[in-house]
Amino acid sequence: MTQQFSLFARMGKDLPASVLQELMFELRVSRVMTSTPITISSQQLMEDVKTLMRDHRFSGIPVVDDGELVGIVSVQDLIHAFEEQALDAPVQRFMTPRDRLITVMVEEPVFEALKRLEQTGVGRLLVLDAERHLVGMLTKGDIVAGLLHALEAAYHREEELERQRHPRRFFEALVSDETSLVMRYRVRANDFASGGRASAQLKQALLQMGAAPQLARRVAIATYEAEINLIIHTLDGGYIVAEIRPERIIVVAHDMGPGIANVELARKVGYSTASPLAREMGFGAGMGLTNIERCTDELNIWSAVGVGTRVEMIFNVTEDGAKAPVEHS
Amino acid sequence: MKVAEIVKAIEGEILTPPAVDVDLDRAFAADLMSDILVFAQPKMLMITGLTNPQTIRTAEMSDMPVILFVRGKRPSEALVRMAEEIGIGLLLSPYTMYETCGLLYDAGLPGMGKLPIVQQS
Numbered sequence: 001m002t003q004q005f006s007l008f009a010r011m012g013k014d015l016p017a018s019v020l021q022e023l024m025f026e027l028r029v030s031r032v033m034t035s036t037p038i039t040i041s042s043q044q045l046m047e048d049v050k051t052l053m054r055d056h057r058f059s060g061i062p063v064v065d066d067g068e069l070v071g072i073v074s075v076q077d078l079i080h081a082f083e084e085q086a087l088d089a090p091v092q093r094f095m096t097p098r099d100r101l102i103t104v105m106v107e108e109p110v111f112e113a114l115k116r117l118e119q120t121g122v123g124r125l126l127v128l129d130a131e132r133h134l135v136g137m138l139t140k141g142d143i144v145a146g147l148l149h150a151l152e153a154a155y156h157r158e159e160e161l162e163r164q165r166h167p168r169r170f171f172e173a174l175v176s177d178e179t180s181l182v183m184r185y186r187v188r189a190n191d192f193a194s195g196g197r198a199s200a201q202l203k204q205a206l207l208q209m210g211a212a213p214q215l216a217r218r219v220a221i222a223t224y225e226a227e228i229n230l231i232i233h234t235l236d237g238g239y240i241v242a243e244i245r246p247e248r249i250i251v252v253a254h255d256m257g258p259g260i261a262n263v264e265l266a267r268k269v270g271y272s273t274a275s276p277l278a279r280e281m282g283f284g285a286g287m288g289l290t291n292i293e294r295c296t297d298e299l300n301i302w303s304a305v306g307v308g309t310r311v312e313m314i315f316n317v318t319e320d321g322a323k324a325p326v327e328h329s
Numbered sequence: 330m331k332v333a334e335i336v337k338a339i340e341g342e343i344l345t346p347p348a349v350d351v352d353l354d355r356a357f358a359a360d361l362m363s364d365i366l367v368f369a370q371p372k373m374l375m376i377t378g379l380t381n382p383q384t385i386r387t388a389e390m391s392d393m394p395v396i397l398f399v400r401g402k403r404p405s406e407a408l409v410r411m412a413e414e415i416g417i418g419l420l421l422s423p424y425t426m427y428e429t430c431g432l433l434y435d436a437g438l439p440g441m442g443k444l445p446i447v448q449q450s
Contacts, residue, residue: 196386200415203390213371213392220390221366228383282379282387287363294367 023150024111029104032146033127033136039064042071042092046081049073049091060124062134063095069134071095072126103128106135110146113138180245187230187253188237192281195231198240199224202251209244212321219249222295222313225288226253229311232278234258238308247317248297254310260303267293267301297323330354330438332395332418335374338436339397339429341422344409347394348416355439356397358430362387368441369393376433378426380404388417395419399426 039062040048052061053075063071077094081087086094104113104125113125117140127136183205185198203220207213223240230238230253238255260266267289274284293299298314316323330353336343351372358376359365362383365375369391376397377384385408388396395418398404403421412419422429434440 193382195383196390200386200389217390217392221369224386224390225363225366281381281383282360282362282365282377283383285361285363287361287367291363291366 019154020147020151023147023154024114025109027110027146027150028106029108029110029113029127029138030106030136031150032110032142033106033138034142035136037062037134037137039134040073040091041065042095043090045087046073046078046089046091046094047087049078049081050087053078059139060137062126062137063091064134067133069098069101069126069128069132071097072101072124074123101126104138105130110143114140114143117143178245180243183242183244185227185240185242186237187227187240189231189234190277191231191237192277195228195281196224199227202240202242206244206249211317212319215249215315215317215321218295218321218323219251219313219315222292222315223251223253225292226251226311226313228278228283229253229288230255232274232283234309245317249315249317251313251315252310253313254308256308257306259305259307260301260309261305263301263303295323330374330433330436332420334436335395335397335433335438336420339420339422339424339432341397341420344404344419344421345413345417347418349394351394353395353438355441356430356433357441358399358426365393366391374433374438376422376426376429378402380408382408382411385412385415385417389415393417397422397429399424399429 038052038056038058040052042063042065049061052058060072060074062069063073073091073095077096081089081094102116102120102122102125104116104127106127106129116125123139125138126134127138129135183202185201187198188194199220202223203216206216206219223242227240230240234255235257236255238253241252241254243250265271268286269290270286272284272286278284289301292311292313296313297316300312301309303309331350332343332346335341335353353374354372355370356374356376357365357368360378362379365377365387369375369387371392371394373393374395374397375384375388375393376399378399380398380402384396387393396412397420399422401421401423404419409419424432
């Protein structure tokens with residue numbers, strides 16, 4: 001019980017009352033009932049009822065003859081038998097007969113069952129299938145246990161979603177001195193048709209991990225420009241490697257050439273050596289590096305002609321995803 | 330401005346609707362994707378004459394929900410499917426870029442406003 005109470009206390013904050021209501025409509029009687037209950041025949045004696053109730057702590061036993069439900073016998077009926085000193089009488093004499101039974105259909109929502117229990121004041125409902133055969137019994141206790149179980153499942157689902165939304169918590173779950181996730185993408189030269197695939201996938205991953213939309217957008221735009229640069233300018237394409245840490249994201253685009261002769265000049269607005277094809281695609285106007293600079297908190301470019309180029313873009317993770325340079329070692 | 334109002338103003342057509350019927354609050358027109366990437370904002374309409382995959386990618390990276398292609402230039406089926414998958418709306422205008430922009434501006438869709446003049450040297 002203690003465990004269940006602490007569960008409620010946890011859920012009280014996260015799950016509104018409407019969740020409980022929804023569950024009562026969603027949950028079917030079949031999910032919470034006690035299946036295949038022990039039964040007794042109408043010709044057995046009240047003495048047998050006493051034994052069954054004592055041994056199993058039952059408060060009501062369905063009466064079934066040849067597979068057909070004919071009534072129910074309760075603790076109240078047993079007390080009557082005691083009063084009349086008729087424990088040797090058949091069950092039939094004291095039971096509630098079939099026409100006065102309170103039942104519920106197996107596929108009805110739990111809400112209906114609870115309503116019926118409240119309205120009639122009985123302790124248990126007999127659960128019937130479509131052919132009106134007895135398939136189970138349902139008490140308030142069964143309903144409470146079933147709802148608790150379903151609520152716990154709902155709580156775990158909620159927690160799982162929460163984990164996906166918040167990368168910090170995701171990282172907190174992984175213990176090391178420094179944890180990061182590395183995603184690597186291959187970018188091919190002149191492959192304009194796939195241009196943006198890596199950036200789109202990285203953006204999607206960041207959003208799934210719970211990055212603020214503005215942060216995901218900044219990373220996506222800068223990475224996209226770098227990806228296009230690999231497609232336009234390199235001999236053999238290159239790689240985009242994104243390292244995602246709790247406090248910052250580092251995206252590196254590197255290639256094996258041809259290399260930039262004058263990095264300072266390349267960083268100037270409007271400077272470009274792009275091909276006509278690149279211009280046809282809507283790039284190559286010398287805006288790329290400027291745009292990357294605008295989106296990043298830190299931009300480092302190393303290049304050597306005949307060796308290759310390495311563009312390192314650093315984004316600080318902030319609450320709203322906006323650019324906010326902070327000191328880091 | 331909703332997609333339906335935009336299409337009405339330019340006598341255009343919807344190739345695929347955006348995933349959410351967003352209320353666009355401004356527009357930006359260019360054939361240069363880098364320019365669009367600089368000024369892109371969520372809820373901004375992209376107006377362009379380019380019908381290659383990079384327009385869709387540019388919109389996807391910068392959270393632009395709708396692209397309007399001008400001068401009746403119809404993109405390929407593959408491009409429409411790509412946009413559909415991502416949830417980006419595609420519209421088609423029978424007018425040129427200049428006239429399309431004029432009609433939408435007239436209908437009440439603003440642009441970026443005055444920007445500082447940058448020295449390119």
